[in-house]
Amino acid sequence: MPQRPLPTFPRQNFRIVAVTSCPTGIAHTYMAAESLENAGREAGVELVVETQGSAGFERLDPAAIAAADGVIFAHDVPVRDKDRFAGKPTVDVGVKAGINRAAELITEVRGKAERGEVTAGAGAGAGTPVERAGESGDSYGTKLRKWLMTGVSYMVPFVAAGGLLLALGFAVGGWQIASAPSVMKHFSWTEIDSWGALLFQIGQVAFGFLIPVLAGYIAYGMADRPGLVPGFVGGMIASNIAAGFLGGLVAGLLAGAVVLSIQRIKIPPVLRGIMPVVVIPLISSLIVGFLMFVVIGKPIAEAQKGMTDWLSGLSGTNAILLGVLLGLMMCFDLGGPVNKVAYAFATAGIAVQDPSDSAMKVMAAVMAAGMVPPLGMALATTVRKKLFTETERENGKAAWVLGASFISEGAIPFAAADPLRVIPASMAGGAVTGALSMAFGATLRAPHGGIFVVPLIGSPFLYLIAIAAGVCVTTALVVVLKSMRKPAPGTTATAAPDAAAPAAEHKQPIAA
Template identity: 85%
Template structure:
């Protein structure tokens, strides 16, 4: 049979129309550059192997990215972009049949995307070349014809994706400083003036002060990279300047958002002006930074800064005044948002809201409670899917049971995306169950008064959490609720015609993905 299969493999290869396989290059990216980016890449590569095409993926994740070999890009017959933030160096792929979608499509329907790009190649549809018609990099940041609402989301997510590592580093360092030296460490003198190598308090003060410096970059980085997402590199200088002004005038996170959008818009407007050829050389280095920084600085200091600072103070006062049933309701709402799309835009809104509250050197108690509730709720879906595949494995396919093993680690690490394979396969059961568990956990965390100074870390930062035991109880309660609902909801369709016992199902269909899809709840 090996010889027969070898013959079968070589026979079509000799035919001229299949002399070489169809070649696709793909780029995947997501706002945080942690989970979705690599899950989409893995999904596309697997679908490419199944479809018999050569598919190479460039992951533009948070750890940076390695550009595809220009020869590979040149030889490609088609391009797939699966991204939620602008693709970097997108012009490399111009002039080829291109499918441009969100990163979730790369995870959920890779075979369909491969089919789409092959169809475009057969019809000779290609993307336009360089910026002659596009004008500025912002108009090339997404699919042509994309609405400004979609572009706005991508620009904001671009800023958030660069900001999150600063939040994680600064928050964890400050939390470690508090854990070692207590909350009074924030009033310690500068370690430049007083540092004793043998004193734990000195080390705690050092960690706290490094973390505070890291936090100082949050708003400028947010603003700078929103402007970068809009106008490419020329947007960085006015974006950072506007963000720093927002920090200076206490306009905070809201000020950073506005400064970034203003900076990007100003640079876009300048780039539309026709410039004489002799002056073009100094435009990106001198003229654009000078004019855009002056305009953005004027607008932030004189026009919009004060109202935004007032709005930020109002929001902070409202958060600090939350107590009792209002706090519990907010916790439930944030839990619902964290579990609605498992790392998508709604999840990121809730997470960004929480991190914005703690992104100061001295956050209020309510802000730290909100951060605790958000992280607890975000851990629920993957942990619940892992538990469900353990206690009732018969209700899941062999592939899902394998994913369940990885979901333990992803959930414990506060990576909500660990539940995406389950939600993609059965959204009507998994997502509502996840939201119910997330709401329970968020509400309980707020009710228990658990606080969290670190913006990430999952189970590994429990020693830094206020009321850690009750916090874990809140997480466990939500996991149990989601697990029970998933098991009940999946179990309700057990009697569906054609279901078979798991032993025979795996024996007969364990290797056939189409049949597994038809009967995902063999019991």
């Protein structure tokens, strides 16, 4: 006689609160949140996510945090207001882990809670934002990347707003709009040129903040709020002496280091109250200003000019090879550090009021190549459905929109499931697109927007041909590579083609 199973009694659900964030606050932030929420439902736990994206964030209910049994941080930039989560079992990882290993993170935080492990300093308020942004064993290189990405994450919205406004100004008023008088002196409601000048001059103002914001928030990532003043001061000096993007990077790191050094000095208790509002801003700004004006500013400005001149001198084969390299970088890790380096290089070139033609070609090539992986995967799921799972086919529908919007991260679900086939195919397509974009001489003043800013692109028809060529290469390669894959025992035709594929296709639902 079979033994009856013992009765089970429901227990209180395990509760988790999570925070996700990435340098740009656009794609990885929300993909990690969705992955964690889906894994939470599958694991039967209550999981609530706070997405600290580029549009700001809505704080978790304090009651939800208080009732939580564990915390998951999946982020590449400092978690804002991290002190709220003090005293909880905490798992602290990069944002990609939140996308690719959500179920493992939930298991890990449950294990920590069962063992009563509370991460030291999870929210205790000690250390700088970056020191609280990852595991205590982070290498200096990892921390340096986080400092730089903190600055870049705050700079990107200024680049996007300023670049699009400048591009719209040129589209409305023509290239001569750059020499138009101030709209404070002349503005006519009925003249199209006045509106073009208005757009252009607002864009100039937005661009004027790029280097100070970059430097200020790099310093903030290193030294918290006391780093903001010397960081902004150093960044503005870098901007004024034409030290550009490189000057902003150096000024931010310098300001953070100076503030951290001052904070290590033992101060009499009577002076501690005025340290953060008077002494630290005064002394750190003086030191950073002196170093930028007198010591290192001029060499950095010369280095920036050398890089700009080199870029302006690129033509023919050299320009095409640069397009290939940038295309490979944009598609290598789909929004990761290598992708961000290529994007930062491109945006640095146009982050001036009068960028060179070569700099705008680089920006065009970078954006075109970044659109290829998700569009290629979307097309592949359309033309060869049987090579992909039902979930991948659903992701393919979203990838059309993500790719068209220049969000490379739309290909991450495919790369995570099959990196050895998807990433090489994506890189090949990106290299083709980058090379063709440079060869066609397409230019772009706007740093983002994807297909929605095509009217603002120089040689738009050829630009679209370059993107289409790369997408076709990626699609063809990924289809060929997946078709060569041997099906694992027990797999269906949805995952790999075999003799039964046609029959299997009729038995299972196919996404439109």
